Amino acid sequence: MNMNKAMELRPQLQSRHHLPFECLCSSYELEWLEEQGLIKRTSAIEKRANGYKCNRCGVSVRRQFALTPCEKCQKDCVYCRSCIMMGKVTACSSLYEWIGPQIEETCQVELTWQGELSNGQKRASKKLIESIKNNTDLLVWAVCGAGKTEVLFHGIEYALSRGMNVCIATPRTDVVLELEPRIRQVFKGLNIAVLYGGSPQRFQIAPLMIATTHQLIRYKNAFDVIIIDEVDAFPYSIDESLQFAVQKAIRKNGIKIYLSATPSKQMKSDVFRGQLEAVKIPLRFHQQPLPVPTFQWIGQWKKRLEKKQLPPTVVEWIEKHIKNRRRILLFVPSISIMKKTTNILRELHMNVEGVSADDKDRKQKVKQFREHGYDVLVTTTILERGVTIQNVQVGVLGAESTIFTESALVQIAGRAGRHPEYSQGDVLFFHFGLTRSMKQAKKHIVQMNHTALREFSEK
Ligand SMILES: [Zn+2]
Numbered sequence: 001m002n003m004n005k006a007m008e009l010r011p012q013l014q015s016r017h018h019l020p021f022e023c024l025c026s027s028y029e030l031e032w033l034e035e036q037g038l039i040k041r042t043s044a045i046e047k048r049a050n051g052y053k054c055n056r057c058g059v060s061v062r063r064q065f066a067l068t069p070c071e072k073c074q075k076d077c078v079y080c081r082s083c084i085m086m087g088k089v090t091a092c093s094s095l096y097e098w099i100g101p102q103i104e105e106t107c108q109v110e111l112t113w114q115g116e117l118s119n120g121q122k123r124a125s126k127k128l129i130e131s132i133k134n135n136t137d138l139l140v141w142a143v144c145g146a147g148k149t150e151v152l153f154h155g156i157e158y159a160l161s162r163g164m165n166v167c168i169a170t171p172r173t174d175v176v177l178e179l180e181p182r183i184r185q186v187f188k189g190l191n192i193a194v195l196y197g198g199s200p201q202r203f204q205i206a207p208l209m210i211a212t213t214h215q216l217i218r219y220k221n222a223f224d225v226i227i228i229d230e231v232d233a234f235p236y237s238i239d240e241s242l243q244f245a246v247q248k249a250i251r252k253n254g255i256k257i258y259l260s261a262t263p264s265k266q267m268k269s270d271v272f273r274g275q276l277e278a279v280k281i282p283l284r285f286h287q288q289p290l291p292v293p294t295f296q297w298i299g300q301w302k303k304r305l306e307k308k309q310l311p312p313t314v315v316e317w318i319e320k321h322i323k324n325r326r327r328i329l330l331f332v333p334s335i336s337i338m339k340k341t342t343n344i345l346r347e348l349h350m351n352v353e354g355v356s357a358d359d360k361d362r363k364q365k366v367k368q369f370r371e372h373g374y375d376v377l378v379t380t381t382i383l384e385r386g387v388t389i390q391n392v393q394v395g396v397l398g399a400e401s402t403i404f405t406e407s408a409l410v411q412i413a414g415r416a417g418r419h420p421e422y423s424q425g426d427v428l429f430f431h432f433g434l435t436r437s438m439k440q441a442k443k444h445i446v447q448m449n450h451t452a453l454r455e456f457s458e459k
C-alpha cells in the first residue's frame with residue numbers, strides 16, 4: 001500500500017463504514033492505513049456492563065444480539081441481528097472509518113434551473129440558505145403540492161459552492177428514482193451519486209448524493225448537510241437505528257434539513273418550544289387552498305362487503321364523478337378489502353383497477369390510470385404519498401380504520417386538486433364512526449388554509 005493506492009481506494013473506504021474492511025484490504029494494508037492516520041478502527045460490537053451495543057446501527061436492546069459459530073475467531077461469537085441486512089457483523093470484527101483528506105472537488109456548480117418560485121417557496125428557500133450559513137437544523141413544513149423540491153435548489157447550490165457535501169435522503173426508492181433526473185437536470189455536469197438497495201453505484205462519494213435513508217448506515221462523518229425528505233414517513237419515523245444512521249453520517253458541525261407535510265408530534269413540539277427552526281409553506285404552488293375533506297357515515301360497510309355490496313352512497317358518489325369525466329382514487333384499509341371492492345365495482349360495469357404494495361404491476365397500473373386508462377383506482381395506503389394525478393377525486397372507504405392516522409389522511413387528501421386547472425378536488429371520508437385522526441386531519445388542513453389566507457391578506 002502507498003499513498004496513491006490509498007487515495008484510489010478512498011471512495012470505497014469512505015462509503016463502507018458498514019462493512020469490515022478485510023474484504024477490501026489485507027490486514028497488513030489496514031495496519032499501514034491506520035499508521036498513516038487515514039483510517040480509524042472501532043470494534044463493531046461493544047461489550048457493555050449490561051449487554052452489547054452495535055456501533056454500526058446503534059442498537060443496544062438485548063434481544064437483538066445472538067450467538068453464531070464464527071469462522072474468523074473459531075468460537076461462538078456475538079452478532080447484531082438488527083442490521084443483518086447489511087451483512088453480518090460480529091463482536092470480533094472491526095469497523096473502519098476514513099479520517100484522511102476529504103474530497104476536495106471545488107465544485108463548479110451552476111444551477112441551470114430557470115423556473116420561478118412561489119412566495120412561500122421563496123421564503124423557505126431563503127431560510128434554507130440562512131440555516132446552512134448559521135449551522136442550524138431546519139424543518140420545512142410544506143403542504144402537499146407546495147413544490148418542496150424546488151425549494152432545495154438554491155440551498156444546495158450555496159452549500160456545494162462552499163465545498164460542502166450534501167446528501168438528500170428519502171425513505172423510499174421510488175422517490176430516489178424520481179428525484180434523480182430532476183436534480184441532474186438542474187445541476188448539469190455535477191458529479192452526483194445515487195444509492196439505494198440494488199443500485200448500480202455501490203461505493204461512491206460525490207459532492208451531492210441522493211440515497212434512501214437505509215443507505216446512510218454506510219457512512220460516518222461524511223456530510224455537511226443532510227436533507228431528510230418525508231421525515232415522518234415509514235420507516236424512518238419508527239426505526240431508531242435509521243435516526244442513529246443519520247446522526248452518524250453527518251459531520252460534527254453538519255446540519256439536518258427536514259422536509260414534511262405532516263411532521264410528527266415530537267417535531268412540532270420541538271418547533272413550539274423553540275428547539276427547532278421551522279418555515280411553513282401553507283399554500284400550494286398554484287396558490288389555491290387545500291381541498292377540505294367531508295365526512296360521510298356509511299354504517300356497517302364491512303358486513304355489506306361480505307354480501308358483495310358497497311354502501312349505496314359510495315357507489316353514487318363514484319358514479320356522479322365518472323359522469324362528469326372525473327377519475328376516482330379510492331383508498332381502503334387492506335389488500336383483501338381492496339380486492340373485494342374492486343370486484344364489486346367491476347360487477348357494476350365500472351372501468352376499475354386495484355393496486356397494493358405487493359403488486360408488481362403497480363407502476364404500470366398507476367401510469368395507465370394517469371393516462372385515463374381507468375376511471376377508478378382502488379388502493380391501499382401505498383399511494384398515500386408522491387402520486388400526482390390531474391383532476392382526481394379522493395375517497396377513503398372505512399376512514400375509521402386505525403391505519404388511517406392523521407398524517408396518512410392529510411397525505412391522502414393532498415392527492416386532490418394538485419393541478420392548477422383542477423385545484424378544487426372533492427375529498428370524502430366514508431366511515432362507520434368518526435375518529436380522532438379524522439377530526440385532526442381536517443383541522444390540520446383547515447388551519448393550513450387559514451395560515452395561507454392570513455399571509456395572503458398581509459401582503
Ligand atoms: Zn447492528
Ligand SMILES: [Zn+2]
Binds near residue numbers: 075090
Ligand atoms: Zn468471531
